[in-house]
Amino acid sequence: MAGVLVSTTINGDAVDFACPQDETLLDSLRDRVGLTGVKEGCGTGDCGACSITLDGRLVCSCLVLGVEANGREITTIEGMADGNKLHPLQKNFIEHAALQCGICTPGFLVAAKALLDRNSNPTEEEIRYALAGNLCRCTGYDKIVRAVQASAKEMRRKR
Amino acid sequence: MGHDTSYTDQEFKVVGTRVNRPDGIDKVTGRARYGADAYAPGQLVGLFLRSPHAHARIKKIDTSRAEKLKGVKAVVTSADLPDLTDGNRGLLDILENCMARDRALYDGHAVAAVAAIDRQTAKRALKLIKVTYQVLPHVTDVDEAMKPDAPIVQEYVATDGLPSNVSQVNQFGHGDVDKGFAEADVIVEKSYKTEQTHQGYIEPHACLASVSPDGSGELWVTTQGHFGFRINCAQLLGMDMAKLKVTASEIGGGFGGKTHVWVEPVALALSRKANRPVKVVMDRDEVFKATGPTCSTSVDIKIGAKKDGTITAASAVLRYQNGAFPAIWGMLGAMTSFACYDLKNVKSVGYDVLCNRPKVAAYRAPSAPMAAFGVESTMDLVAEKIGMNPVDFRIKNAAKEGTLASYGPTYGPIGIGPTLEAVKNHPHMRARLGKNQGRGMACGFWFNFGGQTCTDLNIGLDGSVTLTVGTVDVGGSRASLCLIAAEELGIPYEQVKANVADTASLGHNDMTEGSRGTFSSGMATIFAARDAIEVMRSRAADMWEIPLDDVIWEDGQAKAVGKKHGNLPTLSLKEIAAKSPNTGGPIAGHNEVVADNAGVSFASHICDVEVDPETGATKVIRYTVVQDAGKAIHPDYVEGQFQGGAAQGIGWALNEEYIYGDDGRLQNAGFLDYRIPVCSDLPFIDTKILEIPNPTHPYGVRGVGETSIVPPLAAIGNAVSNAVGVRMDHIPMSPPRILKALEEQNS
Amino acid sequence: MPQVKLTGKFRAAADDADTLEIEARTIRELMTRLVERYPLMDQHLDAGIAVAIDGEIYRDNWSVEIPPDAEVFLIPRIQGG
Amino acid sequence: MRYEAPTSTKEAAALLAKEKGKAYILAGGTDLIVQMKTGLIEPDLMVDIKHIQAMQTITTSASGTRIGASVTGAEMGENKRLKKTWPGVVEATNLIGSDQIQGRCTMVGNLCNGSPAADSVPAMIAARAKAVVVGKNGRRTVAVEKIVTGPGQTSLAKGEVIEAITLPKRPARSGDAYLRFIPRTEMDIAVVSAGVNLTLERGVVKTARIVLGAVAPTAVLVPAAARAIIGTKLDDAALEKLAAACSAACNPIDDKRGTIEYRTKVAGVLGRRAAKIAYQRAGGA
DSSP states (O other), rough: EEEEEEEEEEETTEEEEETTTTBHHIIIIISSSSSTTTTTSSSSSSSSSTEEEEEEEEEEEEGSSSGGHHHHHHHOOOGGGGBBOOHHHHHHHTTTTTOOOOOOHHHHHHHHHHHHHOOSSOOHHHHHHHHTOOOOOTTTHHHHHHHHHHHHHHHHHHH | OOOOOOOOOOOOOOOOOOOOOOHHHHHHHHHBBBGGOOOTTTEEEEEEOOOOSEEEEEEEEEEEHHHHTTTTTEEEEEEGSSSSSTTOOHHHHHHHSSSSSSEOOSTOOEEEEEEEESSHHHHHHHHEEEEEEOOOOOOOHHHTTTTTOOOSSOOOOEEETOOOSEEEEEEEEEOOHHHHHHHHSSSEEEEEEOOOOOOOSSOOOEEEEEEESSSSEEEEEEOSOHHHHHHHHHHHHOOOOEEEEEOOOOSOOOTTSSSOOOOOHHHHHHHHTTSSSSEEEEOOHHHHHOOOOOOEEEEEEEEEOTTSSSSEEEEEEHHHHHHOOSSHHHHHHHHHTTTTBSSSSEEEEEEOOOOOSOOOOOOOOHHHHHHHHHHHHHHHHHHHTTTTOOHHHHHHHHHTTTOOOOOBBOOOHHHSHHHHHHHOOGGGGGOOOOOOOOOOOOOEEEEEEEEEEEEEEEEOSSSEEEEEEEESSSSEEEEHHHHHHHHHTTTOOGGGGEEOOOOOOOOOOOOOOOOOIIIIIIHHHHHHHHHHHHHHHHHHHHHHOOGGGGGEETTTTEEETTTTTHHHOOHHHEEEEEEEEHHHHHHEEEEEEOOOOOOEEEEEEEEEEEETTTTTOOOEEEEEEEEOOOOSHHHHHHHHHHHHHHHHHHHHHHTTTOOBBSSSSSSSSSTTSSOOOOOOGGGOEEEEEEEOOTTTTTOOOOOOSSSGSSHHHHHHHHHHHHHHOOOOOOOOOOOHHHHHHHHHHHO | EEEEEHHHHHHHTTTOOOOOOOOSSSHHHHHHHHHHOOGGGGHTTTTSSEEEEHHHEEEOTTTOOOOOOOOEEEEEOOOOO | OOEOOOOOSSHHHHHHHHSSSEEEESOOOTHHHHHHHTTTTOOEEEEEEETTTGGGGEEEETTTTEEEETHHHHHHHHHHHHHHHHHHHHHHHTTOOOOHHHOOHHHHHHHHHTTOOHHHHHHHHHHOOOOEETTTEEEEEGGGGGGGEEEEEEEEETEEEEEEEEEEESSSEEEEEEEEEESSSSSOOSSEEEEEEEEEEEEEEEEEEEEEESSSSSSSHHHHHHHHHSSOOHHHHHHHHHHHHHHOOOOOOBTTTTTHHHHHHHHHHHHHHHHHHHHHHOOOO
């Protein structure tokens, strides 16, 4: 399989990787770059566990080809904390027990951050619809929504 | 052994507080490693070839072209997995499910597997394997499978000497139901069906297997029980158990589905053949087609009562579809069906039935939700007929301490009555309802169980505590176990770190199933900590040079008592630990226990729905869970279990189902058309934790993980009935089914 | 002497009896006596059985003592999620 | 598989025309990559059109609105002017999948995938949208309803690429709306859907187009439903006639997502409900 070289920026760092042209970005990130915080739950865009941002836009990395990432900026869960300082969403997910098994958590955090970045004061309904592309089977979403609400409030205060 | 498991009422210092979980940071930063997150030098990619037929004889498998493909390192069929089960049919069933032998028994049944240098090569290799099938008649519906002329799924299963799909029939109950029904003023008899659902954990099955030429091996795997996986894999592959080290990864949900081996023995076989590590990660469609969902069912319920609300008799016939291999699910349905009630005359008959569908696995309180759907729907119908409030009707008949359970034993102190009283008094019950809205409630039961457990507790030189358990943490149990260790030792929660050990590092532990994780490892942790305290008392006595009897342990420190040395300063755990090299070496506690009596569990749920009468769409607008936890060690994660189970039940009630075509193939093997609830489908789920201590746990803990999935099917059915007046007897109550029922009612 | 009540498939293995009187001080002894009397019971003992003594269910611990007038139920071993 | 990312439509068309194996156009990839993953397709060539400038923008001129083929659903939703002029088209496109899918999916991809249940298609047809098709013989403009010929089938010739969708200039007092039925609240494929576009004159419906999705092999334009409300103020009787016409126009199948009965009944319900929303948006009472 002929591979191609892809040059990207991932979580602020310049990263090059080589991949076959039909490989998904999800597989490239996990198997070639070692970013296994990006999870595969379905591979068909239905569960959101592989959520990342691509040039600032929230996408499922399972529905992007690795080659498409050439020259573009990616952020993953691994780039969410600021050094040792957790993002308010990360902190609140822990404090509100918004995770049980935790497999969906990276995707939820990336999607929730994308929401709060564009809407600092979402209603419960807006939160629920914005996170509808992320499946969680453990929590019934209750504590997830509460953690996002608490984060939004905290982030508005800090502004 | 020898520890007293009896409940003692005590004031807790840290148990019951809402601390941050120890694995939280790893899980919010992407650092936690799950089944698919392990890599080994030279690892190969393992992929499976699966049957496209529901039932077919495998006449020939030609793997020669695949083997010749460059980059392919091993191809495995059933020929590479000889029968080493020594007449143990149950074990042979496990092997046959992992890899079809002479017949493919369901759509998606594995028939071959390859290991290759990359995914692309492995995929090409699968296409080069030629399987010659002779398609056989199939059956996927439980009622059809019981007919005399149905295709036979397993030739070794017989009823009265004739080939049959009924693998067992079990009857439970007591009294005389005929007599009881004769005494009834009102009798309601109704049949119900429920469709097959999947646990739907977000993490697909995944493992990394590595077998050496010397016969030793390692398996990294997402599982609810790595010790059980070791037993199964070692037995099926003829390996020594001690030579197979199984490490449980972080687990991305299980709910019962990860209590069985599916791909793991084959991954080991591929690795053994290739002499390289092999990683297998299932695709989502494989998870749906070829791992264990729960049963589809068909049940008949009959309940008779006097006008004053006393139930005089209750009976159930329950037919549970087990997939292609015999199991016990109908039996469990029969055991759980009437467990909530105090009945003089009761009879439940459970049939276990084979179909050409995947082997059924446990799904959270397995078998109980379907039986409860029938029973709790019928309970509402009886209440209506005698003109009694459904909650009062249930309270009048609720089981209590001393009730002879319908499945056999006599209950100790139990929580069904208190949950019903809590429901009756809950503000939710008095909230106003709008147009097309309705309220329903229902009860649920689960046994809970304990089992074999083994735990180590080691105290470091600095006084920090390593708790080593063998039960997989599926939903935050490490936090609860650290709380328990801290409570016993009298130290801060942060001073304890819990780890899940691999199979080479600790004695056998049963799976995390049956709501046993926190219950049984918690009990072993209490006893291991008490062991360690005994060691520390003796070290303190040595340090003070006083008799052991003059040393007590209090608030995390040793205190000298008695006239002679009452003024000695106390010794903290840290101080004793620091001196341990000179007082006898490392300080540790250990416990092996068969933690029985996990304390039966009851829940009552309230649900409000709104039904769109023009489309049949149902929206859950309010939901309340009331459940007895015995003692909530970490209330956040107890609530989480209540909410998660309720959400799964809501999905099952409304939209989730396996849809098979006439060809016996599964049509919706993905998260797009197998519709688990999304965030916008659900309201906040209110919870109320009751604490009725389990008399056989030192803290009064009961298992809490499973019961919450039992009531929702019926609670929603009852709510729909109250909203738009149609009684739904088929789960899921999908929009087309509700609309059809509404139209039939109107015409 | 403990009254041993049988449920489900165990009745079939015990000539359809629903109650037996068996002299036994522990679960282990009970199992031994049972198989002596009903050899078919043997097939259920390995993994298929649990014992409820006065309402408390035991799955694995066969050393548990049975009080003289206890109510004993043989129930199938169950699986959970 | 070979991946190409041309920078002009002509170049893209040439690559596709030249390829001897199986060639596919990659826009958002939200259908295409799923089909690859599940083994439904095995492309030899994939032509990524997201680097073609002419496909990247939404522009408005005197003659109407032009939406480039690689404009994502999210970008459409963020375009206030488009949302105001064609709320039905935008809401239909925004219903495709989750926020994650919205970050990638395109209207043209939704169209060319050829699904009878595509959300944006009934809304586009109701809006009289046209596709700008570029091939080796140059450029042609085709009504959107002529593009899809059956499930997964389009009228596009080998080497032809849709560069943009155009929406006509909007008369005053116009409104459009799109509704679909799905069992969940999100993340599903439409079981049945309806797009309505209408223009009023003094509160009376002057022109209307009503299109149903997921009730036939392709989206269905229902002139009888339009006739039922033209000349009315959308009174109950007119709405009932509209609903009946919608149901009568259905030719659905039984499948895992719904039954013939169900689709037929709910098509009428959705047609009626969407018409009411469109009427309100057009300024009707």
